[in-house]
Each structure stands twice: as structure tokens, then as C-alpha cells.
Amino acid sequence: MQQLYCESCQRFLADRFVVGSCPTEGCYNDFARGDQCEKCGKLLNSTDLVDPKCKVCGVTPCVRDTDHLFxxxxxxxxxxxxxxxxxxxxxxxxxxxxxxxxxxxxxxxxxxxxxxxxxxxxxxxxxxxxxxxxxxxxxxxxxxxxxxxxxxxxxxxxxxxxxxxxxxxxxxxxxxxxxxxxxxxxxxxxxxxxxxxxxxxxxEYLKYESGKFSKTRGIGVFGNDAKATNIPADVWRYYLLSNRPEASDAVFTWTDLQAKFNNELINNLGNFVNRVLSFIAKPEGAGYSSIIPDAPNADSHPLSQSLAETVGKLVEQYIDAMDKVKLKQGLKIAMAISSEGNAYLQESQFWKLYKQDAASCAIVMKTSAALVYLLACLLEPFMLSFSKDVLQQLNLCTKAQISFCDEKREIAKANRTWDLVPANHKIGKPVPLFKALDNDAVARFREVFAGSQAERNARYITEGC
Known part of the structure; x- marks a missing residue:
């Protein structure tokens, strides 16, 4: 076969050491590699490139014969x-x-x-x-x-x-x-x-702000960078999976990460979990002294039965999505269950029921605690640390790994959500699960990760970071 040889570097060039224009009609990418064009996705041989250059020295390589295995x-x-x-x-x-x-x-x-x-x-x-x-x-x-x-x-x-x-x-x-x-x-x-x-x-591709991720130019957030921000790993997992470019290109932006973090993880998920467990943990007279109340007549409570039917359908959709490896959809469905839980709490007005209708309030809180447990199970593939923390607060499991077993699936699908947690079980100590990401931090991260690595290091040194 024929292969490109750089006389300046005195070596045959590896595919990624060659750059040139893509030969595919209508592509117009002038920065295609010697093995593949990132723009149109076509696999190439380095000799296919138009006006190839050695990426090391910039010299136009020549073509030489060489013998290879195919x-x-x-x-x-x-x-x-x-x-x-x-x-x-x-x-x-x-x-x-x-x-x-x-x-x-x-x-x-x-x-x-x-x-x-x-x-x-x-x-x-x-x-x-x-x-x-x-x-x-x-x-x-x-x-x-x-x-x-x-x-x-x-x-x-x-x-x-x-x-x-x-x-x-x-x-x-x-x-x-x-x-x-x-x-x-x-x-x-x-x-x-x-x-x-x-x-x-x-x-598909994940783009960064208004351009592309580039390690060479230090544009974008990579592994060590993400760790250095001190943003919890589960927040990164949630954002990247909820923004997963499954059908088309997606864009990473700091403002979008902040919005999803504060609105979805804190105001939706974190708020629901903490609101339920904090109320159960309150002392007798204001709550249940950390004991899950009994709810023998839950199946005759219209609001709870309606929630159970909705959640049962969502669980079926979640299982189907995960079986088909539609991760983004699976995560969206799990978060929809959290939204249903928040709406259920508001509609029940449990804070009034506690004094006015103790039996109904017990049903609402047992069902809500069960929903917290269900969310810990469903979100475990996406946010492992979150699930572990929630289970510790529920005092139901201390292991990091959770198996969403057939028994739990069938309970949820049978529209008996409240049966996922036992009555008279004592929960652990509720604590907030997330801390908000403020505007100053977002502005700082956007600036730090916008320049070249050399510029970034110089800025760290200058600012004493």
C-alpha cells in the first residue's frame, strides 16, 4: 500500500499525525485526520486527504510504498x-x-x-x-x-x-x-x-459553551478539572446523563448546569426527600418521632391511590427505557416520579392533616417515605452517592449498591407504593442532600475553563489558586 512519509521527521506518519481536507463531497472539513473525518464521520486512509500536512512539523509529506497486513x-x-x-x-x-x-x-x-x-x-x-x-x-x-x-x-x-x-x-x-x-x-x-x-x-457530540472541548487549548472541563471544582460527583453524573446527546449533539454550559442543579436536584428531588423525612423526624405533637406511621387503609385513600397508579405506570416506563438503554429517558422518568411526589404533598396539605385527620396524614407520610425509597432505588444507576445517603437517612440499607429487585418492581406496578417501606420502622437523621451553586461560582468556572492550559496555569499562579 501507499502511505504518507514525512522527510523532515524521517518517519511514516501515524494517521493522527496527518491533517488535511476531507475528500468527501460536501463535507468541507479542512482539519480531517488521517484515519477519520470528525465532521462527516467517514473513515479515511491518510492518502485520501486533500493537501495533507504533517501535524508535527507542518511539512507536506510524500507518498511511499510499504507492505502491510489486511x-x-x-x-x-x-x-x-x-x-x-x-x-x-x-x-x-x-x-x-x-x-x-x-x-x-x-x-x-x-x-x-x-x-x-x-x-x-x-x-x-x-x-x-x-x-x-x-x-x-x-x-x-x-x-x-x-x-x-x-x-x-x-x-x-x-x-x-x-x-x-x-x-x-x-x-x-x-x-x-x-x-x-x-x-x-x-x-x-x-x-x-x-x-x-x-x-x-x-x-452524538457534546459541545462546550459556544465551541468544542479541546484538551490542547484547555477549553472545557475534563476529569481532574471536574474534581477540582468541588461540585459533587453526583451532580456531574446527573447533568451529563440528563444532557446525554443520544439523538443529536448537545451543549454543555455552566448556566444550564447551574439551572438543572438548583431547580431539578435541589428544588425538586432534594426538596421532596428532605421535606418528607424532616416531617417524620419531628417529635410527637409535630411529627412522628422518626417512626414510619402505619397506614392500614391506604388503598381506600383516593389521593394516595391515584398517586400509586401514576407511579406504577412510570415505573413500567422506567424499566422499559432502561432495558432499551435509553438512559436519558430513564432518568427523566425517575425525576418525574419526584415531581409527582411534590405535587402529592402539596395537594394533601399534610401539615394541616396532622391535626385535622391523623389517619389520612399517616397514609400520606408512609406513602411519601415509600416514594423516597423508590427514588433511591431508581436513581442508583445514575447517582450512587445520592442513593446511599438517602438510604442511610431512611435507615433501610447501609450498602452502596441497591438492586431494584422483582419484589419492589411488582409492589410499585401493583399500585401499592406505600408497601415499599414497613410501618413502625425508625428512620435515621435527615440532612440536606445538596448545596446550591451560586452565580459567582458559575462565572468563575466559565472564565477559568475558557482559555488555553498554559493561560489557565498562569492565571492559577498569578491568582495564587
Missing amino acids: LELPQLREKLEKYIDETSVAGSWSQNAIHITDSWLKEGLKPRCITRDLKWGVPVPHEKYKDKVFYVWFDAPIGYISITACYTPEWEKWWKNPENVELYQFMGKDNVPFHTVMFPSALLGTGENWTLMKTISVT
């Missing part, structure tokens, strides 16, 4: 298409994954180069190619298997057991072809009984 994708087409046709339906692949895979197949499968002329990487175990390494997207998925093998000698229980194991994968849209075409083809080509990916959940 994966013969055309010979695997029939097996691959059968796998894709069956699994994309059975595994409820996200629509963007299906679209990207179909467009790749329509272009026609071609032999794909799986080695590179580089000094770093996994060396090829073949005498003729001993000076070459494997292409990262041929080698990296194999790492999923080898990492498991490093963890346990029983790795085949996961990777060669398709009858009993379901493999789910999550990624950005630029990595789809490597996981729906390349890697399955490599496994199918062996003729062995591998566990192939069943479900793939693919996101």
Missing part, C-alpha cells in the same frame, strides 16, 4: 451482515449506530489495513512484519478480551459464552464502525464461538 472484510460480508441484521433488532441498537453501520456497508466492504509503520504499539508476531505494530483500532478491542484474561483465568465464561452473556457497549459516534464492523468481523473470521456485542448505545 483484514479481508469482503470475505466476511455474508456473516457480518447476518450478524448486524439480527443483532441490531434484538439488541435495540441506537438509531445513529444503525445509520452509521448501514452507510458503511452501502459503500462496500474493502480490505482494511491492520498494521502500521510505527515504533510504539503492539508488535506484529510475524518475522516479515516484526518492525511494524498493529493499528490501534484493530488491537484495542482485542484488549477488552485480554484485560478480562488478565483479571481471571476464567475469561472464557464472558468472552466465549454467547448463550449466557450479553455484551453492552457505550461510545461516541466516531467509534461505531470499529465496533459494529471491524471487531465483529475479526471475531467472526476466527470461526470460534465468541460473545459478540449485543447492544450498542451511541452518543
Whole structure:
């Protein structure tokens, strides 16, 4: 094959060390990489680029002949298409994954180069190619298997057991072809009984404020940055999952994070949990001295029965969304249950019932406490620390992991929400779960994460941060 060689750097150029204009008609991206265009998503060879440049020195590379190993994708087409046709339906692949895979197949499968002329990487175990390494997207998925093998000698229980194991994968849209075409083809080509990916959940791009995330220029918030803000991890989890770009690109903005944090986590979820548990914790005469009241006639209380029916339907929708890996929808449904709880409290006017109708107030508070427990279970996949804290305040479970088991599902679906917590159970000490994010902090974060890393470090030093 022909490959780009930089005479200035005296080496063949790795795909990501080449930048040029995308050759795809109508794309007009002048910053496409040598392996893929991020704008249109098309997989490329570096020699396909128009006006390529070495990303290291800026010199125009020349083309040289070099000998490489290829994966013969055309010979695997029939097996691959059968796998894709069956699994994309059975595994409820996200629509963007299906679209990207179909467009790749329509272009026609071609032999794909799986080695590179580089000094770093996994060396090829073949005498003729001993000076070459494997292409990262041929080698990296194999790492999923080898990492498991490093963890346990029983790795085949996961990777060669398709009858009993379901493999789910999550990624950005630029990595789809490597996981729906390349890697399955490599496994199918062996003729062995591998566990192939069943479900793939693919996101579009997450943009930052008015532009793109860029580590090079220090624009955006990355792992260590997020930790340094001291914003709780569960707030990051909630915001990113509620803003997950499942069907189209999404934008991260500090004002949006602040709004979702203060309005949804504090005013909706946190307010409901604290309002319920604080009232139950009040001493006798004002509350229940931290004891969950009994409610033997809850099924005859119209308002509670109406809530239970609504919650039961939402739980069914939540389970369906999670089974189909629609995480954003699952989170939205869980938060809708919290909103129903707040509306239920307001409509019941429990603060008046306590003196006027003790039996009805007991039903409302037992049902509300059960809803708090249900929310801790439903939100555990999204906000682990929140769920752990709520369970500690309920004094129902001290473990971080919660299993939303069949019993709990059936109770909720049977419209008997109040039965999720036992009567006469003593709860723990209620405390506020979140602290508001103020305007000054948001303005500071927007400024700090808007410039280059060098500028940011200089500002930290200057300001004594």
C-alpha cells in the first residue's frame, strides 16, 4: 500500500499525525485526520486527504510504498451482515449506530489495513512484519478480551459464552464502525464461538459553551478539572446523563448546569426527600418521632391511590427505557416520579392533616417515605452517592449498591407504593442532600475553563489558586 512519509521527521506518519481536507463531497472539513473525518464521520486512509500536512512539523509529506497486513472484510460480508441484521433488532441498537453501520456497508466492504509503520504499539508476531505494530483500532478491542484474561483465568465464561452473556457497549459516534464492523468481523473470521456485542448505545457530540472541548487549548472541563471544582460527583453524573446527546449533539454550559442543579436536584428531588423525612423526624405533637406511621387503609385513600397508579405506570416506563438503554429517558422518568411526589404533598396539605385527620396524614407520610425509597432505588444507576445517603437517612440499607429487585418492581406496578417501606420502622437523621451553586461560582468556572492550559496555569499562579 501507499502511505504518507514525512522527510523532515524521517518517519511514516501515524494517521493522527496527518491533517488535511476531507475528500468527501460536501463535507468541507479542512482539519480531517488521517484515519477519520470528525465532521462527516467517514473513515479515511491518510492518502485520501486533500493537501495533507504533517501535524508535527507542518511539512507536506510524500507518498511511499510499504507492505502491510489486511483484514479481508469482503470475505466476511455474508456473516457480518447476518450478524448486524439480527443483532441490531434484538439488541435495540441506537438509531445513529444503525445509520452509521448501514452507510458503511452501502459503500462496500474493502480490505482494511491492520498494521502500521510505527515504533510504539503492539508488535506484529510475524518475522516479515516484526518492525511494524498493529493499528490501534484493530488491537484495542482485542484488549477488552485480554484485560478480562488478565483479571481471571476464567475469561472464557464472558468472552466465549454467547448463550449466557450479553455484551453492552457505550461510545461516541466516531467509534461505531470499529465496533459494529471491524471487531465483529475479526471475531467472526476466527470461526470460534465468541460473545459478540449485543447492544450498542451511541452518543452524538457534546459541545462546550459556544465551541468544542479541546484538551490542547484547555477549553472545557475534563476529569481532574471536574474534581477540582468541588461540585459533587453526583451532580456531574446527573447533568451529563440528563444532557446525554443520544439523538443529536448537545451543549454543555455552566448556566444550564447551574439551572438543572438548583431547580431539578435541589428544588425538586432534594426538596421532596428532605421535606418528607424532616416531617417524620419531628417529635410527637409535630411529627412522628422518626417512626414510619402505619397506614392500614391506604388503598381506600383516593389521593394516595391515584398517586400509586401514576407511579406504577412510570415505573413500567422506567424499566422499559432502561432495558432499551435509553438512559436519558430513564432518568427523566425517575425525576418525574419526584415531581409527582411534590405535587402529592402539596395537594394533601399534610401539615394541616396532622391535626385535622391523623389517619389520612399517616397514609400520606408512609406513602411519601415509600416514594423516597423508590427514588433511591431508581436513581442508583445514575447517582450512587445520592442513593446511599438517602438510604442511610431512611435507615433501610447501609450498602452502596441497591438492586431494584422483582419484589419492589411488582409492589410499585401493583399500585401499592406505600408497601415499599414497613410501618413502625425508625428512620435515621435527615440532612440536606445538596448545596446550591451560586452565580459567582458559575462565572468563575466559565472564565477559568475558557482559555488555553498554559493561560489557565498562569492565571492559577498569578491568582495564587
